[in-house]
Amino acid sequence: MKRFFFLSIFFSVVALCLSSCETDTIDGDGHVEGFWHLERIETLAADSAGTVRTVAEADVSDKLVFWSFQHRLLELDDKADATDRILCRFTADNGTLTIGDTYVPTYGADSIVSDASVLARYGMTHLHQTFKYSVKNGKMTLTGDDVRLHLRQF
Numbered sequence: 001m002k003r004f005f006f007l008s009i010f011f012s013v014v015a016l017c018l019s020s021c022e023t024d025t026i027d028g029d030g031h032v033e034g035f036w037h038l039e040r041i042e043t044l045a046a047d048s049a050g051t052v053r054t055v056a057e058a059d060v061s062d063k064l065v066f067w068s069f070q071h072r073l074l075e076l077d078d079k080a081d082a083t084d085r086i087l088c089r090f091t092a093d094n095g096t097l098t099i100g101d102t103y104v105p106t107y108g109a110d111s112i113v114s115d116a117s118v119l120a121r122y123g124m125t126h127l128h129q130t131f132k133y134s135v136k137n138g139k140m141t142l143t144g145d146d147v148r149l150h151l152r153q154f
Helices: 002-020 116-122
Strands: 035-047 052-059 066-069 075-080 083-092 097-105 129-136 139-144 147-153
Touching: 066 116, 075 116, 083 116
Parallel strands: none
Antiparallel strands: 035 052, 035 066, 035 147, 066 075, 075 083, 083 097, 097 129, 129 139, 139 147
């Protein structure tokens, strides 16, 4: 009888633990997760007819600039500058990547970034930015209102 009692308690606890777990995806569709090397930055502008064109292009494939996506946290890191690292919250779903709050991690307390120019080396032009994205063959293209970024999965 004691054995039955302890086994029923044990299986009840296991059942409760398993029922409290939920599946949480890394992002909405799982395509952006990973370590990405920024290869090219295109500056976009719309003409009077509304056609979006590339007005400037920068090849940054020789620079050590990386975007790392993991569980709603994006790390922007310039490996050539050991002190420069940015953390951002993000959501990605149905081909739309939204980057939210941006922080500079420091020991003790992280500070919120208030100047978008800090993000320029990573190809971002705004503190809160939305991109349309496509991923194919280990390459990702992020297209915003005024910039298009090309990244390669590392």
